[in-house]
Amino acid sequence: MNPTELANIIKNEINSFIMTDKATLENEGVVIKVADGIARVYGLNSIKINAVVEFDCPSKTRGLVLNLEKNSIGVVIIGSDSSIKEGDKVRYIADNPEVYCGKPLLGRVVDGIGRPIDGLDPITANTKNIVIRSIESPAPDIISRRSIHEPMYTGIKAIDSLIPVGKGQRELIIGDRQTGKTSVAISAVLNQKKINEKAKIPYEKIYCIYVCIGQKMSSVAKLVKKLTEEGAMEYTTVVVASASDPAPMQFLAPYTGCTIGEYFRDNGMHSLVIYDDLSKHAVAYRQMSLLLRRPPGREAYPGDIFFIHSRLLERAAKMSDDKGGGSLTALPIIETSAGDVSAYIPTNVISITDGQIFLETELFNKGIRPAINIGISVSRVSSAAQDKAIKQVSGGIKLDLAQYREMESFSQMASDLDISTQNLLQRGRRLTELLKQDDNETFTMEEEVIALFIGIKGYLEKIDIDNVLSFVGYIMKEIREHSQDILDEIYDKKAISKEIEDKLHQFIENRLELYNPVVA
Template identity: 50%
Template sequence: MSEFKAIQRIQEVLHNFEPGVSKLEKIGTITSVGDGIARVSGFEEVRYGEMVQFSNGAIGMVQNLESEDVGVIIFGSYASIHEGDSVRRMHRMMEVPVGEVMLGRVVDALGRPIDGKGEIHATQYRPVEAEAPGIMDRQTVNEPLQTGIKAIDALVPIGKGQRELIIGDRKTGKTTLAIDTILNQKGKNVRCIYVSIGQKESTVKNLVKTLERHDAMDYTIVMSASASSASSLLYLAPYAATAMGEAFMYQGDDVLIIYDDLSKQAVAYRELSLLLKRPPGREAYPGDIFYLHSRLLERSGKLSDERGGGSMTALPIIETQAGDISAYIPTNVISITDGQIFLESDLFFSGVLPAINAGLSVSRVGGSAQLPAMKKVSGTLRIDLASYRELEAFSQFGSDLDETTQRTLTQGARTVEVLKQGAHVLIPQEMQVILIYALTHQFMADVDPSQVQVYERDLYNYVDQWGQDILQDIRTKGHIEDTAALDSLLASFNQTYLGQRQGTEGSDGIPSSN
């Protein structure tokens, strides 16, 4: 009887059997491999962007879906991957670990630690490619992201959720601006991510040391796809870092992400595209090179209150050749971002640091989020600076200048000196407001341009001692409550400090009463 039941059960299973491979794992076979690209056959149902695993444990991502096979980019070394090896589908899109555990660590483009501090035990993962927030999921940029850099906070302000391009030739201070912005977020509850694309490993090591020295690694993730890394990792790194930033943004936090730099990512993507046999276009870049950066930068923004109100502020960096901002990749990214900070080589080599060209630099939305006090005192600063540059060029052709022109030139030179700032020397917003107020309201009219930085240092010390009420007003209320008190404070400072300095420099040695 039991044998009959067993036979009956076998017949039932055979009757209900449906041919197919849905319950079997699909295994692909490598038909060719080289230059970090593998051609794999046998993956009829694979998806674009899906993760696959090679027999040696290496990870790849599907890129080309063709009739005969699929093109897979390999992350890392491909020396031990050979034709005929098997490839396994992982049935999930390319993803990286995210969350609080990533803070304070240096990782590669796959989220693996490279700082020698042990494994990262992540419990959360996000896909590297994600849809950008829709229009109704966003709100306008309405809160300033303070950089601590006078020339930026006054001339080209950045708001939380903005995308502000930093552009300029090699070695003009682009990375220094970005790092200083990270340092200035200390104590401001902003999570920072720095993505190094194609930089030297020694450069990244020095950068991490700088962040550690200023206690900034506690709220920062450093992702490094160094110059010695495969092109696939250089291409992936910005997307992986953005996924890490999105994890914070969607839980209501503010994030600052820096891509240093996207020029090298574009070159890496061009290399991958050509190896995948995609048709080349202008300058051999593929046709979707604009989409490469637009789908990345559109993921930054300020979320609506219904979505938690988090933000992700992007500072992409682009390297130009001989200051040519009209080249292909620079114009692409300029058209995607909300403004640009242009660093000029001539200014840099003449000692104007940061070397920001006020004429070509612009912030299209940051002014809406700028501190009201700063917006009020710096209103004419850009025009004054532009007038000075024009007059400076004109005055080189003649020696006889009228008094008004000379006065304008001196004030312009004074403005340039005020906006100078050393690396990693960050100025609180309220101190910046008072300094620029002194400049624009002629309290510095008798200060020689060569003495501006001495005046600035002494002013900070004096205000810190006697102007705490004014500082507190600017810090908490965002504007100057009592301008008469500030005028009195600055007049008192001029009498005490400037008067003494002029007196000691006098020919008779008697301090001026002023």
């Protein structure tokens, strides 16, 4: 082919490209560059941020529009980019990604955009009771909400008594790696089984969504196995965007989980969504942003990193009675480095949430489970999210523990302590021991009330510190076997009456005489 013929062919191609119907360019485009999971696309003149597009390639891969530039748009590819090449056509699909929601998702494991990956029956738009919802929706306005006033029990004594979580609250779980953050979250999910079994009407049940972001698939498999063995998958959906999944999938996963939870909230039911964890979510978004050539900011995160977390967590709410009275409770998890809660992402999420449960490495290494630092941990909802029975027995514990922690550091340097200080230290040690519990071990509200009652009424002072949990376990076992009516009355009335208090004193004093730590 001579140069003249080649020039004519190029001119004809350019002319035909320029004469392309403008209406076509509104909803169609052409890939001009693809690399590192990012595609540059010419055309799609009417496209909006967060729109979904489909590439005309053998795998029909989809992408998410994140950049709108002068002569092109930046698209992050949801999946593999291996089959996409320059010149491929791109067409508009929807303004936002959409996911399946509804009760058919309970007991299922889905990927970051809601597609089942557990090998069970497929879920389609025709599946009974399935609803399709956009993963981007505005947070409920103030008028549609109601102040948080109902407890969302985690089954963990230290949390339910000192750092209570209410339905519709956002409570951050924060700490270094390997301090038990995931164990706290799993315990909260497992505890809902007891609550759901006692629910007198279906709308009192709590449905759980566990979002795994950037974790190993082996860890996810262990989680699903644990939930299945404990019967918790009946009311739980697991959303997985593993470490091997592309960054866009990890970015979308928490929004998918939130949308599934919103279905229950907006239909007058209660849901709990756990984001494990948002540190990896932020890293995935940073990766996409840097590849899209967005300017880096503090710690190389993009300027809108606060917005992506706030628009996610603000969707947690307790709805007003006019809106059905449903709720969506959020437990985001953040991983710190060397206990630094003043880093960029931790401070961002702390400022968005309604309190934090801080898990400390030092306490964890001492064998305290859960390793909660009571001084730094806080719930901004506080006693508004507690039943009266819990309030009655937990009032002075936080102060006693705070005084104990402060005095403990001084007592290590002092050789001679007065009697009142020794008593304070002994009480603090026993209360700390009382609040210990094993991973995935949960207690009902009435069991927590009795355990705390034993602590605040001074019965533990008659027990060796090594036998505190043994004695509490013994009392629990005896009360279940011989005085179930006490547990039932506390559950029904949500308060400790004078009559119940007298019964408890008499029961514990009788069993105190019979208690043998070796047999127990």
